[in-house]
Amino acid sequence: MRRFRPAALAALSLAAMVAPAHAASFSASLDRDAVAPGEPFIYQVTLTVANEEVANFRPPDFHGLQVVQAPSFPSRSTSMQIAGGQTSVENSFSWTFQLAVPAGAKGTLTIGPAHARVGGRDMASNTVPVRVGAGSGAARPSRQPPAPGNIFQQFFGGGSGGPFGGGDADQSDALASSSSAAFIRVLPDKTRAFVGEQVTVGWYLYLTQNQNRYESITEPRTDGFWSEDIPSTNPQGRLSFTEQTLNGRTYNVALLFKKALFPLSAGKLTITPMEAEVSQVDLFGSAVRARRLKTDPLVIEAMPLPHAGQPAAFDPANVGKYQISATVDRAAVAVGDAVMLRVAVKGAGNVRNVRPPALPALEGWKSYEPKVDVAVDAGDSVTGTKTVEWLMRAERPGKTTVPPLALETFDPTAKRYQAERTSPIDLVVTGEASSAPPATAGTGNAAPPAEAAPGAIRPIHARPSLSTSPGLAFLRSGAFTATMVLPPLAWAAVLLFGRARARLSADEQRTRRRRLRSMARKRLRDAEAHRAAGRVTAFYAEIDRVLRDALGERLGTPVAGLQLGELRVLLGERGLGAAETAAVVSALETCDEARFAPGATAGNPAALAAMESRAADLVGAIDRAELRAEQHPEAKG
């Protein structure tokens, strides 16, 4: 064990002050309730005096405990208060030891009292039992009675619910360089961790007096760690104080900052001291009564990851408790289109440094440089999600399965290796093989991830040729106008044509009737001439002709060659009345008989006159008859 130099203790002497403030106290404590063999822990002893001289500090008997680190000098702070016309001075000295229980130790060990000479008398601290068992892994909170109100909040920005969860907690067993009036403490949640396991360290400012200004001088260096700042919950630019009692004194405590540290290699890693200055400000804005504060270095022991059970594909960056999932934005695409494969690793650990599995080569697909996005959640324990997005372009039709992607991790809490796997994903590509030129600068699967991808959006439509909107082009073209105009125009034209045709048909009927009447008058005159001349055969031939021509004119078709039976049918079809039809057919039969089988009665002048009159009546009836138009042969069918 290192011996303390007498000169150092001599320097602890103080000048006498006006009045003593408090009775001297000398107390010792641990940073945890139970300690596992080999696990470092903190033993701290604090001596608080007024104006007495302190000398001859003697560390306790550690009874076989291993001393990992011992202080060369105590942390010291001095405070002065003027109240009721009296000035009181208080000096606080604190010695911090880092200890470890040797392997094989069991039960409870006891650290003996520390000794010091205060004002000419010997003082001894309390003894501290060390229970050997399962390590707590974290400094334990302590309980102390509530303390008086906080007068510093008006200067630094008040707040409740500080780093210790209330205003009455006592952190007397913490690691820090502390003095009674102002000091900074460094509080790790553990001092022994696996490589890659998170160690949360907080730097806290302890004040007993009103201070207006805090200024950091030297930040602690965390070489050998991957450091992640834990976001502060303090109001912007202000410290948030809570009250705590430490070694019987009330402090206003503010969290300065907190870091999550991940050891990068095995061994003892040191966090260097930080220095800061607190001061008050006079009426002119100048700093007065400045105090310089400095912490002790903090040693974290980083343990190597166990070799037993370590998978071959394990990456040392994957320490933590993680889950992995894989999704695609669509499972069916056309050739040339792209699919976004998103692999998310979510959990607790150094999520920025975690290494998701690589994407294997997929037949018929071209993958591009992946984009990586990391979202870290707020909180003392670093958790979050690392997302890797692979843009994959389909080059051939068919079905492809993205195989399960495995993530091998080491869970430091459970102290074992684990494997997480994604589910396989089926992709279907339709269409024909891409004729587009292949990408020439694709980086493929092996390219390192690029950071800071933007929000998740569906990938572009990388079809070989640009598809336009034919409907819209048609709407804005003359073809659409023509399509709109032509049908109604055609409809109107058909209607007009039909009407004109009907009108023409009516005119034709009138013409035919006029022609019929003219023809009938002429033929009947000829027949009369034949009758007067006694040409009986010619008379009946003329009567036959006038009747057939009249029918032909009205029906619009010649009937000269029709047999009488055929004529009867036709007249019936075209709507000539049955009586008129029978009369016409009878007259024509009479004509035929008189022409081809003349008898005595046929040449009778009275019979001739009657036939002429009868023919004139029939022509009038034919002229007046409402006949139907001739039906088209196809329509008939």
Add this chain to the structure above:
Amino acid sequence: MTRAVKRSVAVSLVAAGLVAGLTGAARAGRLDEAWRRGNQAYLHGDYGTAVAAYQELRDQGVRSTDLFFNLGDAYVRTGALGPAIWAFEEALVLDPGNDDARYNLGAARKQAARLGHSPDAAEAPGQDRDPLWVRIVSSLSASAETWLFTVAYLGLFGLLFWRLWAGADLRSGLAIAATAFGAAALLTGALLIGRVQLERLSFGVVLPDAVEVREGADPGARTSFGLHAGARVRIVDTDQDWVRVRLGNGLEGWLRAGEVGKL
């Protein structure tokens, strides 16, 4: 017309057809080249080049859902969320049923909100909400409305013509079918008329991250309210390089024309 004249007219027509065909093919080739160039640039992470190629196509008068979708993606990747939102809106104007464009529009709007482009007091809720008739008209793409109307319209006249020459037994059935087609033509025709009206109305999207809407078409005019990237506005007036915009909640003001992407 002599045989020589007829021959020269025929040759001229064929030549004109060839020239038109070759010109069209050359233009299509240029467009496809720019399209592939944009896609390749995007896929290799050169988003600025991709934006330039897609803009080149747009300047050529190409209106395609895929083009505006890809342009929106490229804008998102360059961090230009206002133009990205405009491009996705354009894609949805052309094809309201495009699920990808709708998804990415939502993502771009969320990203804009995350970056602090959340609506302020002036951007009252519902400002983006269009009138009912606009939403009805926009429920189908212009292309779909065009085809539906064309089919219904031609079907109506086809049935009418058929009925004209059909036998008596088919006439009643054809009349019923023609009535149904006529109703469909009226409905889709109304949508199409609404589409034309919509295009006359002119909507727009705010392009910069934040703009100040002024009381007058003058840079010295007092600021009325502020708008953020992606805010949808109706353009109700123009004055040189200024446009007067109206929000869904009735607020009006002037913006520089370049600050609004017309839809």
